[in-house]
Amino acid sequence: MQLTVEALTSGYPGHTAAVDGVDLTIPSGQVAAIVGPNGCGKSTLLRSISRLHKPSSGTVRAGDEDVWQLTQRRAAHRIALLAQSPQAPEAVTVAGLVRYGRHPHQGLFRQWSREDEAAVREALEATGTTDLATRRLDHLSGGQRQRCWLAMVLAQQTPIVLLDEPTSALDLGHAVEVLSLVREVAAAGRTVVMVLHDLASAARYADTVIAMNAGKIVANGPARDVVTAELVKELYGIDADILRAPGDGSPVVVPSAKARSVRAPEKTAQAAEETVQAPGETAQAPEKTVQAAEETAQPPEKPVKQSG
Amino acid sequence: MHRPTLWAAAGLVVLLLLLGLLSLLVGSGSTPMGRAWDFIVGDSSARADAQIRLAVLDVRLPRTLAGVLVGVALGAAGCLLQAVTRNPLAETGLLGVNSGAALGVVIGLTYFEVTSAYGVLVWALVGGMAASGVVLLLAASGRAAGSPLRLVLAGSALGATFHGMTSYVLLGEQATFDTYRYWTIGSLAGIKTSETYPLIPLIALGLLIAFCCVRPLAALALGDDSARSLGHHPGRIRLIVAAAVTLLAGSAVALAGPIAFLGLLAPYAARAVTGPRMAGQLVLSALVAANVMIAADLLARIVIRPWETPVSVLLAFIGGPLLIWIARSQRMSTAGVAS
Numbered sequence: 216m217q218l219t220v221e222a223l224t225s226g227y228p229g230h231t232a233a234v235d236g237v238d239l240t241i242p243s244g245q246v247a248a249i250v251g252p253n254g255c256g257k258s259t260l261l262r263s264i265s266r267l268h269k270p271s272s273g274t275v276r277a278g279d280e281d282v283w284q285l286t287q288r289r290a291a292h293r294i295a296l297l298a299q300s301p302q303a304p305e306a307v308t309v310a311g312l313v314r315y316g317r318h319p320h321q322g323l324f325r326q327w328s329r330e331d332e333a334a335v336r337e338a339l340e341a342t343g344t345t346d347l348a349t350r351r352l353d354h355l356s357g358g359q360r361q362r363c364w365l366a367m368v369l370a371q372q373t374p375i376v377l378l379d380e381p382t383s384a385l386d387l388g389h390a391v392e393v394l395s396l397v398r399e400v401a402a403a404g405r406t407v408v409m410v411l412h413d414l415a416s417a418a419r420y421a422d423t424v425i426a427m428n429a430g431k432i433v434a435n436g437p438a439r440d441v442v443t444a445e446l447v448k449e450l451y452g453i454d455a456d457i458l459r460a461p462g463d464g465s466p467v468v469v470p471s472a473k474a475r476s477v478r479a480p481e482k483t484a485q486a487a488e489e490t491v492q493a494p495g496e497t498a499q500a501p502e503k504t505v506q507a508a509e510e511t512a513q514p515p516e517k518p519v520k521q522s523g
Numbered sequence: 524m525h526r527p528t529l530w531a532a533a534g535l536v537v538l539l540l541l542l543g544l545l546s547l548l549v550g551s552g553s554t555p556m557g558r559a560w561d562f563i564v565g566d567s568s569a570r571a572d573a574q575i576r577l578a579v580l581d582v583r584l585p586r587t588l589a590g591v592l593v594g595v596a597l598g599a600a601g602c603l604l605q606a607v608t609r610n611p612l613a614e615t616g617l618l619g620v621n622s623g624a625a626l627g628v629v630i631g632l633t634y635f636e637v638t639s640a641y642g643v644l645v646w647a648l649v650g651g652m653a654a655s656g657v658v659l660l661l662a663a664s665g666r667a668a669g670s671p672l673r674l675v676l677a678g679s680a681l682g683a684t685f686h687g688m689t690s691y692v693l694l695g696e697q698a699t700f701d702t703y704r705y706w707t708i709g710s711l712a713g714i715k716t717s718e719t720y721p722l723i724p725l726i727a728l729g730l731l732i733a734f735c736c737v738r739p740l741a742a743l744a745l746g747d748d749s750a751r752s753l754g755h756h757p758g759r760i761r762l763i764v765a766a767a768v769t770l771l772a773g774s775a776v777a778l779a780g781p782i783a784f785l786g787l788l789a790p791y792a793a794r795a796v797t798g799p800r801m802a803g804q805l806v807l808s809a810l811v812a813a814n815v816m817i818a819a820d821l822l823a824r825i826v827i828r829p830w831e832t833p834v835s836v837l838l839a840f841i842g843g844p845l846l847i848w849i850a851r852s853q854r855m856s857t858a859g860v861a862s
Binding site: 289 | 752
């Protein structure tokens with residue numbers, strides 16, 4: 216099911232709009248990753264899509280239905296959300312957690328059914344958590360736990376799945392595991408939109424990278440076209456080299472080790488040097504660091520060179 | 524269905540029947556147990572004895588029935604409130620029910636010259652419901668409508684206000700103070716069937732609402748965002764469930780006066796068996812509380828025979844140490860107290 220966002224503006228009273236006139240189309244079966252610096256509006260955008268925060272204007276469409284016109288329950292049949300830090304009920308088992316995903320399909324007079332059982336079994340299988348089903352969630356590792364949460368969201372059997380920073384609390388191995396799982400979910404025909412903190416994994420695992428800054432979309436397209444040194448500079452105010460992964464040519468972001476100049480990205484390397492040197496008056500040690508930084512910042516053999 | 528929960532429920536029902544029977548047999552008076560037993564099994568000479576009939580049918584039976592009702596109501600209400608506020612220490616007095624009931628009783632006694640026990644009951648009920656209603660209205664308005672924090676804040680603020688008003692009225696009224704003092708020590712002594720029956724529909728309604736809300740209530744444990752994305756309305760659910768708590772706790776306080784600890788401890792005991800299963804928690808919590816209530820009331824009749832100890836005092840003696848034990852135990856640290 217295609218997810219369409221049109222002229223969406225969303226924010227909080229007394230502040231400038233956190234999301235400012237965003238247009239987006241994410242086709243079926245694709246993984247889109249929303250990236251951007253803290254406070255760029257990516258979380259608010261996801262909350263507005265998932266009916267957690269009412270936008271002040273604009274529409275969100277799942278297929279051809281306006282998400283905000285649906286009832287909470289109907290919407291939960293179209294869109295599932297894995298919240299950023301969901302709370303687990305005390306002492307819940309993995310199967311118990313995944314069963315929550317069936318709530319939108321149940322009602323006062325429609326209790327647990329064979330269909331629900333099948334959906335839970337499928338979700339457990341898809342996430343490789345079948346063996347964990349009877350274990351307690353709080354006894355599992357972070358990576359296993361996140362797979363279980365994903366299973367709950369999959370058991371909801373929605374065509375659209377939203378993930379709010381699904382890897383933020385995971386180490387590299389577990390993060391890769393979860394993101395590969397996300398790819399499989401999309402391959403099975405669902406539309407996945409996730410907010411990611413890490414541009415590198417967005418570039419690696421998403422079909423579409425949507426970059427946001429100050430409430431607006433500044434880039435939107437396949438990672439290999441969108442992820443450039445200029446974009447990294449615009450979003451995060453740092454210099455970076457973009458390498459190509461030997462396997463599939465997907466962009467790899469390598470931030471330069473030089474002193475950051477976040478406040479004034481247009482500064483030259485010399486200016487940046489000065490700012491770092493200033494506190495060095497009191498001791499000798501910092502001077503050393505500056506020198507080291509200088510060396511790494513200007514290796515002559517670097518292929519792509521940014522500002523300075 | 525979760526097997527340990529089923530077994531526990533069955534066991535508690537059997538225990539409740541036994542305790543109920545015992546409650547008909549044992550009293551603080553001089554009626555011998557054997558005679559009471561004869562009366563129950565239908566011995567004709569015992570049936571003809573007016574004194575036994577009075578003790579069993581008019582004194583002990585209503586009292587036992589009321590004990591079960593109060594226990595069920597408090598156990599269920601405590602369980603609901605702990606789920607709704609995501610606070611394992613939430614108690615049934617949290618919504619201002621107890622302080623509202625107290626104010627109702629005092630107003631009834633002072634300004635409307637209520638003298639009958641039934642009148643006191645009605646005033647307690649009206650006061651408790653009104654107070655809780657105001658708390659719910661406050662909690663339902665404004666930006667963070669229906670948030671657990673709002674519910675708790677509104678409850679404690681209004682509770683304190685009612686408490687102050689009660690004290691103010693009592694200051695000048697010695698006669699009211701004496702009756703109130705008796706009321707405020709919760710007890711089942713002297714309850715009549717005619718006072719118990721009108722509350723059955725209220726408690727039944729409270730339980731019905733609770734069971735209809737089991738699934739959304741369970742989803743609240745995942746946090747509001749997740750509950751919403753599963754198709755629930757967290758704010759709305761909280762207010763509906765709080766209304767059910769009002770019915771249950773209001774009825775309980777009207778029947779037996781304020782009784783502490785039961786609504787707090789029964790859900791704890793239930794969770795130890797059921798884990799996070801909400802429906803099981805609700806049933807077991809109600810059954811545990813009913814059993815404890817009847818057992819405590821039995822003890823109340825015999826510990827300082829021929830006098831009676833108020834059941835609330837007994838419960839406080841049992842509940843205090845238990846609460847300390849829970850606070851020191853491992854479970855507390857994993858319970859996750861959240862606003």
